[in-house]
Amino acid sequence: MQAWRVHENGEPGEVMRLDEVERPTPAEGQLLLKVRAANINFPDALLCRGQYQVRPPLPFTPGVEVCGETEDGRRVIANPALPHGGFAEYVVVDAATVLPAPESLDDAEAAALHIGYQTGWFGLHRRARIQAGETLLVHAAAGGVGSAAVQLGKAAGATVIGVAGGPEKARIARELGCDLVIDRRTEDIVAKVKEATGGRGADVVYDPVGGDAYAKSVKCVAFEGRIVVVGFASGAIPSPGLNHALVKNYSIVGLHWGLYNTMDPAAVLACHEELTKLAAEGAIKPLISERVAMKDAADAVQRVADGTTTGRVVVVPEGAAR
CATH class of the missing domain: 3.90.180.10 (Medium-chain alcohol dehydrogenases, catalytic domain)
Structure with a gap:
C-alpha cells in the first residue's frame, strides 16, 4: 500500500x-x-x-x-x-x-x-464555561481550529468576533457566522473589540495562535474574562504577565484535548454525541x-x-x- x-x-x-x-x-x-x-x-x-x-x-x-x-x-x-x-x-x-x-x-x-471540534467544545464549555449572551473572540477564525470555535460559539448562543488575516479570510469568517470580523492586517483588534463591546471587552478569547494574538487579547479581555490557550500556530509562545492577570481579574486556561483521552475518556464520548447531534441539526459543519x-x-x-x-x-x- x-x-x-x-x-x-x-x-x-x-x-x-x-x-x-x-x-x-x-x-x-x-x-x-x-x-x-x-x-x-x-x-x-x-x-x-x-x-x-x-x-x-x-x-x-x-x-x-x-x-x-x-x-x-x-x-x-x-x-x-x-x-x-x-x-x-x-x-x-x-x-x-x-x-x-x-x-x-x-x-x-x-x-x-474530531480533533478541532472536540478541542473547541472542551475549550469553550469545559475550560471557559461559556454562557449564552457572552462575547467570544476567536483568533484565526477562518482556519480549521478557529472555524470550529466560531460555529460552536454561535451554537452556544454567544456573540462571536472573528479575527482573520486578509479580505478573503475575513469573507470566509463572515460566512461562518461571525457577528463581527476584524482584519488583523488593516484593523486595530483591541480598538474594534472594545468598540463592539461598549468598552467591556471579550468574555472568552479562543487563541490557537499565540504570539501577537495573545498580546492583543490581554488588552481587550473583559473583567472575569477567560483566555483559552489552544496552540501556537504563530510559532511564538507568549510569556504571560501574571501581574496583569491579577490586576484585570481574568483567567488564563490551557486546553490539551488529547489528555482527556487518558484522563476522562467518557467525556470524549459524551462530547462526540453532542457534536453528532449539533451536526445533524446543521448547527456545525x-x-x-x-x-x-x-x-x-x-x-x-x-x-x-x-x-x-x-x-x-x-x-x-x-x-x-x-
Missing part, C-alpha cells in the same frame, strides 16, 4: 516521501481501517519538523485524524496511533477509541470533526476548503504549515468515497 513517511525532520514539503509499505496488521484490541479521508492538522506539520510534544521514531507516517471503514463495513472516525499515521491507504487504530462517523457528514467532513489526492498530501501539509489555507484540507486516497 502507499503511505507518506517522514525519514528526517524538516519542512513537510521537503521531508515527506510517498513509499510503498506493507499493509499494517492489527494487534489484539486494534482494528484495521481502510482510510476514506485523512484531515490535515497543524500538528502534522509540527511532527514533520520534530517540534511536536510527541516525537515518533523515524520513519513515521503523519496524519492524526481519519474517517475510515472497518473490515465489517462500519464508517468510523479515529486517531491513528503514531508512528503509523493516517496519510496512508490503511491504518490500525485502538478499537476502544473509534467513534461512529456522523451520518449527516460526508467522509471529509467527518474526518475533520466542518469547513472543507480542499479535498486533495494522496499524491498531493505533502504539498497540502506544507500549505497548512505556511498558514495559506482556510478551513480544512483533507487527503482522500484514490478509490475512497468522497
Whole structure:
C-alpha cells in the first residue's frame, strides 16, 4: 500500500516521501481501517519538523485524524496511533477509541470533526464555561481550529468576533457566522473589540495562535474574562504577565484535548454525541476548503504549515468515497 513517511525532520514539503509499505496488521484490541479521508492538522506539520510534544521514531507516517471503514463495513472516525499515521491507504487504530462517523457528514467532513471540534467544545464549555449572551473572540477564525470555535460559539448562543488575516479570510469568517470580523492586517483588534463591546471587552478569547494574538487579547479581555490557550500556530509562545492577570481579574486556561483521552475518556464520548447531534441539526459543519489526492498530501501539509489555507484540507486516497 502507499503511505507518506517522514525519514528526517524538516519542512513537510521537503521531508515527506510517498513509499510503498506493507499493509499494517492489527494487534489484539486494534482494528484495521481502510482510510476514506485523512484531515490535515497543524500538528502534522509540527511532527514533520520534530517540534511536536510527541516525537515518533523515524520513519513515521503523519496524519492524526481519519474517517475510515472497518473490515465489517462500519464508517468510523479515529486517531491513528503514531508512528503509523493516517496519510496512508490503511491504518490500525485502538478499537476502544473509534467513534461512529456522523451520518449527516460526508467522509471529509467527518474526518475533520474530531480533533478541532472536540478541542473547541472542551475549550469553550469545559475550560471557559461559556454562557449564552457572552462575547467570544476567536483568533484565526477562518482556519480549521478557529472555524470550529466560531460555529460552536454561535451554537452556544454567544456573540462571536472573528479575527482573520486578509479580505478573503475575513469573507470566509463572515460566512461562518461571525457577528463581527476584524482584519488583523488593516484593523486595530483591541480598538474594534472594545468598540463592539461598549468598552467591556471579550468574555472568552479562543487563541490557537499565540504570539501577537495573545498580546492583543490581554488588552481587550473583559473583567472575569477567560483566555483559552489552544496552540501556537504563530510559532511564538507568549510569556504571560501574571501581574496583569491579577490586576484585570481574568483567567488564563490551557486546553490539551488529547489528555482527556487518558484522563476522562467518557467525556470524549459524551462530547462526540453532542457534536453528532449539533451536526445533524446543521448547527456545525466542518469547513472543507480542499479535498486533495494522496499524491498531493505533502504539498497540502506544507500549505497548512505556511498558514495559506482556510478551513480544512483533507487527503482522500484514490478509490475512497468522497
